Amino acid sequence: MTKWNDILKNRHLPAVLLALIALVLPLVLRNEYYLHLAILILLWTALGASWNLLGGYTGQVSFGHSVFFGMGAYVSLLLHTKLGVSLWMGLLYAGIAASLIAIPIGWICFRLRGPYFSLSILAFSEVLRLIVLHWKEVTEGAVGILLINSIVDSKVSFYYLMLIVTAIILLVVNFVVKRKLGFYFIAIRDDEEAAEALGIYTTRYKIYSLMISAFFTGVMGSLFANYTSYIDPYIVFSVGDVAIAMVLVVVLGGIGTFWGPLVGAICVVMVNEGSRLMFANASVLIYGALVVIVILFLPKGVVGSLKQYTGKWFHA
Amino acid sequence: MLLEVNGLTKAFAGLVAVNEVDFTVQKGEILGLIGPNGAGKTTIFHLLTGYYTPTAGTVLFNGKDMTRVTPPAACRLGLTRTFQIVKPLVQLTVLENVMVGAFAKIGNAKKAKELALEILEFTGQLACKDMLAGNLTLGMRKRLEVSRALATQPELLLLDETMAGLNSKEIADAVKLIMKIRERGITLVVIEHVMKAIMSISDRIVVINYGKKIMEGCPDAVCNDQQVIQAYLGADYAKR
Numbered sequence: 001m002t003k004w005n006d007i008l009k010n011r012h013l014p015a016v017l018l019a020l021i022a023l024v025l026p027l028v029l030r031n032e033y034y035l036h037l038a039i040l041i042l043l044w045t046a047l048g049a050s051w052n053l054l055g056g057y058t059g060q061v062s063f064g065h066s067v068f069f070g071m072g073a074y075v076s077l078l079l080h081t082k083l084g085v086s087l088w089m090g091l092l093y094a095g096i097a098a099s100l101i102a103i104p105i106g107w108i109c110f111r112l113r114g115p116y117f118s119l120s121i122l123a124f125s126e127v128l129r130l131i132v133l134h135w136k137e138v139t140e141g142a143v144g145i146l147l148i149n150s151i152v153d154s155k156v157s158f159y160y161l162m163l164i165v166t167a168i169i170l171l172v173v174n175f176v177v178k179r180k181l182g183f184y185f186i187a188i189r190d191d192e193e194a195a196e197a198l199g200i201y202t203t204r205y206k207i208y209s210l211m212i213s214a215f216f217t218g219v220m221g222s223l224f225a226n227y228t229s230y231i232d233p234y235i236v237f238s239v240g241d242v243a244i245a246m247v248l249v250v251v252l253g254g255i256g257t258f259w260g261p262l263v264g265a266i267c268v269v270m271v272n273e274g275s276r277l278m279f280a281n282a283s284v285l286i287y288g289a290l291v292v293i294v295i296l297f298l299p300k301g302v303v304g305s306l307k308q309y310t311g312k313w314f315h316a
Numbered sequence: 317m318l319l320e321v322n323g324l325t326k327a328f329a330g331l332v333a334v335n336e337v338d339f340t341v342q343k344g345e346i347l348g349l350i351g352p353n354g355a356g357k358t359t360i361f362h363l364l365t366g367y368y369t370p371t372a373g374t375v376l377f378n379g380k381d382m383t384r385v386t387p388p389a390a391c392r393l394g395l396t397r398t399f400q401i402v403k404p405l406v407q408l409t410v411l412e413n414v415m416v417g418a419f420a421k422i423g424n425a426k427k428a429k430e431l432a433l434e435i436l437e438f439t440g441q442l443a444c445k446d447m448l449a450g451n452l453t454l455g456m457r458k459r460l461e462v463s464r465a466l467a468t469q470p471e472l473l474l475l476d477e478t479m480a481g482l483n484s485k486e487i488a489d490a491v492k493l494i495m496k497i498r499e500r501g502i503t504l505v506v507i508e509h510v511m512k513a514i515m516s517i518s519d520r521i522v523v524i525n526y527g528k529k530i531m532e533g534c535p536d537a538v539c540n541d542q543q544v545i546q547a548y549l550g551a552d553y554a555k556r
């Protein structure tokens with residue numbers, strides 16, 4: 001009996017259970033549409049977790065993560081279609097490319113604080129979208145890029161690929177926030193002047209946070225491109241459908257919490273699909289209503305509010 | 317000489333907050349910095365640690381020019397300050413706050429935690445190590461400022477009114493703690509309005525009034541100086 005008690009009290013239990021459910025899900029969900037929804041939830045969990053590292057843990061709210069998403073999508077597909085680089089390597093290059101452009105972007109944008117940072121990074125996303133749109137010789141411009149053979153061929157394999165990448169991102173976030181890097185990120189979020197007095201080069205650490213966040217966002221951009229097999233500048237650099245949606249996922253789920261992105265992703269995907277079935281294309285309206293509801297009733301997001309009531313159930 | 321301050325000046329629009337101040341700090345001593353409200357004491361700390369850039373003057377720490385230093389660089393060189401208006405990292409626990417300080421010289425989380433625990437024991441805050449810093453009383457927050465600064469393993473520690481707002485028992489504890497910090501081999505510059513306390517702990521005292529140094533000497537000499545009594549005690553004590 002005590003053994004069972006130990007297992008039940010283990011704080012890794014929710015994570016282990018979730019992992020098990022995720023592993024057997026395709027065996028249960030025979031329906032392609034449900035599998036598609038599961039893939040979307042993974043996609044948004046991973047994107048939310050990437051954004052959360054910078055926005056939630058480091059306190060730097062970005063409205064322009066589409067710049068890294070689009071960069072990742074384009075880098076991997078262009079390397080593949082133009083130079084024949086494998087799509088697997090493309091995932092890695094997508095992350096590296098996004099991480100590298102994060103350096104100058106961070107260097108410039110982190111001179112600004114608060115809302116000015118949030119918006120200036122959005123400007124970079126728009127600039128990159130325009131470059132891709134007009135540099136037709138390389139990027140095909142508005143025509144976009146069509147992928148004939150995706151990285152894996154079946155939906156089930158795609159689900160597992162997405163699951164592995166999402167799990168890696170969550171594990172890395174969990175690893176980072178428990179170490180010096182994570183302590184420094186949170187210190188910067190809580191009080192920048194205090195952080196500096198304690199020897200933290202705040203701009204440098206914000207750039208580190210942005211680089212990690214951008215790396216994963218770039219990888220997810222590449223995975224997304226593989227999943228849809230088609231990208232154009234309007235889709236992958238979309239401020240509304242990518243950048244703001246990432247913010248929404250995290251704010252809904254619980255900013256700066258570990259499980260927030262997953263909870264937020266489930267909510268957003270469900271609401272999105274539900275509203276599409278009921279009201280055709282009213283998703284923007286629904287998003288708006290959701291944000292208002294969260295701000296009014298759950299200012300800390302679903303997980304943040306639960307945490308208040310249940311104490312240490314979810315660890316930060 | 318650990319710290320040498322020469323002609324230190326800071327002018328804001330329409331106000332010279334610090335005006336050609338000179339003083340030195342010897343290794344191992346406790347220097348008291350006193351003066352009426354708005355005299356420029358906190359501004360001096362801001363200047364020493366890179367939060368403000370001096371309008372004129374020089375600061376040498378261990379012979380190194382500090383006039384263009386940034387706050388994190390000052391800390392890493394061994395010069396750490398606390399804030400008069402406390403700045404706890406509110407969503408971290410007391411222990412985690414102190415660990416952030418420890419990471420200044422230690423990269424490994426386990427070792428940083430060991431040092432943080434040792435510091436909390438030293439400052440008498442071990443009992444509340446798992447409390448969120450945001451939930452502490454003012455007295456505990458003031459002490460947390462000190463614990464966290466100690467964790468950066470400074471050579472020179474600048475304490476800005478760590479006794480303000482404390483009751484007499486807490487003040488007595490704070491005095492004991494400062495003496496213990498000195499025994500640890502750390503040099504201190506202490507800003508304090510609590511006269512009895514600052515007189516009892518300081519080896520020397522520097523008195524600032526309207527941005528200028530008006531007197532420097534041992535506690536007894538400062539207490540009996542007519543200029544100080546008029547400018548400082550006269551103005552400030554009369555109010556209380």
Ligand SMILES: Nc1ncnc2c1ncn2[C@@H]1O[C@H](COP(=O)(O)OP(=O)(O)OP(=O)(O)O)[C@@H](O)[C@H]1O
Pocket residue numbers: 328329331333351352353354355356357358359360400
């Ligand atoms: N950033 C600033 N801009 C303009 N004036 C400032 C600034 N910082 C401080 N001052 C002014 O400089 C003077 C000295 O302030 P300072 O905070 O150093 O005083 P203090 O000696 O620490 O006083 P207290 O004992 O009340 O803490 C004050 O008149 C203050 O208003």
Ligand SMILES: [Mg+2]
Pocket residue numbers: 357358359400
């Ligand atoms: Mg002051």
